[in-house]
Amino acid sequence: MFALLAFVACLIIFVYIKRPRLSKNEPPLVPYTIPVIGHTYDFLFNSDKFIRKCIKEYGEPFNVIVFGRVTTVVSQQYLSEVFKAHESFDTFEVLEELFPMHLILNHDLDFSFHAKTVREQMSGKLKYHFHDIQKNILYGIDKWIGESNGKNGWDITNHIVAKSAAHTCEASNHDDITLTFTTLSLEIFKAFSIPPILSFIHPKLHGYLITLPFLIGFNPIAKHKKILINRIKPVVEKRIQQKRELGDLYQPHNDLLEFYMSNPDFNSTNVDYQKLANLIAFIIIAGIITTGRSATSLLYGIMNVDYANGPEYWDELYEEALTIDKETNGELTIDDVDKMKKLDSFVRESLRHTSDICRQVYDFSEGCLFSESQYGPNPKSFKPFQFLSQNVSATKVDKTYVIFGGGRHACPGRFYAVITMKLFLHKIMLKYKVRTENGGVAKKRFLGPLALPPKVPLVFERREK
Numbered sequence: 001m002f003a004l005l006a007f008v009a010c011l012i013i014f015v016y017i018k019r020p021r022l023s024k025n026e027p028p029l030v031p032y033t034i035p036v037i038g039h040t041y042d043f044l045f046n047s048d049k050f051i052r053k054c055i056k057e058y059g060e061p062f063n064v065i066v067f068g069r070v071t072t073v074v075s076q077q078y079l080s081e082v083f084k085a086h087e088s089f090d091t092f093e094v095l096e097e098l099f100p101m102h103l104i105l106n107h108d109l110d111f112s113f114h115a116k117t118v119r120e121q122m123s124g125k126l127k128y129h130f131h132d133i134q135k136n137i138l139y140g141i142d143k144w145i146g147e148s149n150g151k152n153g154w155d156i157t158n159h160i161v162a163k164s165a166a167h168t169c170e171a172s173n174h175d176d177i178t179l180t181f182t183t184l185s186l187e188i189f190k191a192f193s194i195p196p197i198l199s200f201i202h203p204k205l206h207g208y209l210i211t212l213p214f215l216i217g218f219n220p221i222a223k224h225k226k227i228l229i230n231r232i233k234p235v236v237e238k239r240i241q242q243k244r245e246l247g248d249l250y251q252p253h254n255d256l257l258e259f260y261m262s263n264p265d266f267n268s269t270n271v272d273y274q275k276l277a278n279l280i281a282f283i284i285i286a287g288i289i290t291t292g293r294s295a296t297s298l299l300y301g302i303m304n305v306d307y308a309n310g311p312e313y314w315d316e317l318y319e320e321a322l323t324i325d326k327e328t329n330g331e332l333t334i335d336d337v338d339k340m341k342k343l344d345s346f347v348r349e350s351l352r353h354t355s356d357i358c359r360q361v362y363d364f365s366e367g368c369l370f371s372e373s374q375y376g377p378n379p380k381s382f383k384p385f386q387f388l389s390q391n392v393s394a395t396k397v398d399k400t401y402v403i404f405g406g407g408r409h410a411c412p413g414r415f416y417a418v419i420t421m422k423l424f425l426h427k428i429m430l431k432y433k434v435r436t437e438n439g440g441v442a443k444k445r446f447l448g449p450l451a452l453p454p455k456v457p458l459v460f461e462r463r464e465k
């Protein structure tokens with residue numbers, strides 16, 4: 001009896017502590033029935049309808065209670081304000097709570113440094129990397145698709161994207177690294193997708209718990225980092241030696257490793273290989289998780305196209321690919337990718353359709369990506385070439401195309417990602433006719449508001465030469 005009373009008392013205190021305390025200036029709180037649980041059920045299992053209904057009844061922004069905490073939801077109207085207020089709304093703060101990468105990488109993640117790295121070294125050096133990206137994609141298609149069928153699209157794209165991302169560092173351009181990071185990225189994505197149930201008690205608790213296996217010995221990252229360090233070490237040593245010998249005549253390499261080695265805090269007499277591996281691992285993992293997931297959805301681009309009515313889209317895309325291929329004899333330059341206008345529009349439209357319902361906890365991205373004012377009376381219909389006449393590329397962010405975020409923190413890797421995805425699709429289309437094994441439409445899956453690419457086996461039918 002005493003135990004029951006104590007439990008009820010604790011529950012009351014818990015509910016009291018967790019009760020929402022909103023000031024007058026805050027957006028309205030949508031009414032709910034069960035304290036603490038609040039709107040979690042609707043948010044997880046009925047996200048789209050629930051948020052649309054709230055917008056209709058309360059306008060935007062509004063507050064809901066999800067996993068025990070007050071969460072503000074904004075959509076198209078206020079999203080640009082959110083992007084402007086980048087100090088108060090930090091995507092990575094939210095992501096870090098769901099999956100504290102700094103715990104498993106064992107170093108503090110300086111996102112502005114990572115953003116600078118991606119901007120300058122990946123997207124900023126596309127011309128330089130282009131040849132290798134192309135080479136690695138062709139290599140990846142042969143190795144991970146080849147002649148076989150019935151494969152899961154995500155598995156294929158993750159490997160190919162990993163191969164293409166890893167080349168940005170001379171030392172990581174090896175198959176053992178591609179494989180190791182593909183596995184790791186998938187494990188991290190899985191852990192990241194676990195609903196934060198423990199956040200009902202405290203927001204940080206969930207993060208600590210799901211990273212626990214990584215920290216107490218099951219940590220796959222230690223194994224992956226070891227493989228990476230084995231590859232990095234000889235390259236770093238060789239470069240340090242060359243620098244010593246050549247002095248000013250040393251020709252810097254154009255890769256991530258060189259960038260990190262040229263930082264003022266790099267100590268060539270006592271190299272911190274753990275740190276170097278962490279920095280490179282973060283970039284590779286970020287690139288694989290994001291681009292791999294999107295590229296898979298593009299590969300299943302058919303999922304947005306009703307097969308009965310849609311294959312002609314692929315024919316049009318194929319015609320464009322064929323013309324460019326003939327003009328260039330198969331060896332593309334970055335300017336040739338710019339000529340793929342239909343493919344670019346298709347990529348933009350596919351990305352629009354691949355988004356999560358709520359991209360970040362507070363951003364109802366569907367409200368923007370499927371806005372009637374921008375995309376017409378039937379905004380959810382798939383119109384692959386609608387951007388041709390508007391002349392907006394797949395990388396151009398705006399308030400109705402938030403797939404790469406927006407404002408100061410808009411994804412710096414998007415130029416790199418879009419080039420990779422376009423090249424990937426271009427080469428695939430030239431080589432294969434792609435369809436699902438059962439010939440049907442493959443639909444994206446949802447894990448709460450998080451979108452996942454379809455998981456339907458694909459058939460790659462080789463085109464006749």
Ligand code: HEM
Pocket residue numbers: 091111112114115118122283284286287288290291294295359402403404405406407408409410411412413414416417418
């Ligand atoms: C299709 C692929 C990709 C998608 C959909 C994507 C999406 C996003 C989104 C939504 C954001 C948050 C923007 C915001 O807060 O407004 C972001 C930020 C970021 N992304 Fe990407 N991304 C992709 C590819 C990449 C790649 C390939 C890299 C690098 C390897 C990368 C590195 C980053 C970094 C470093 C940031 C933080 C930027 C900052 O805080 O200033 N992304 N990305």
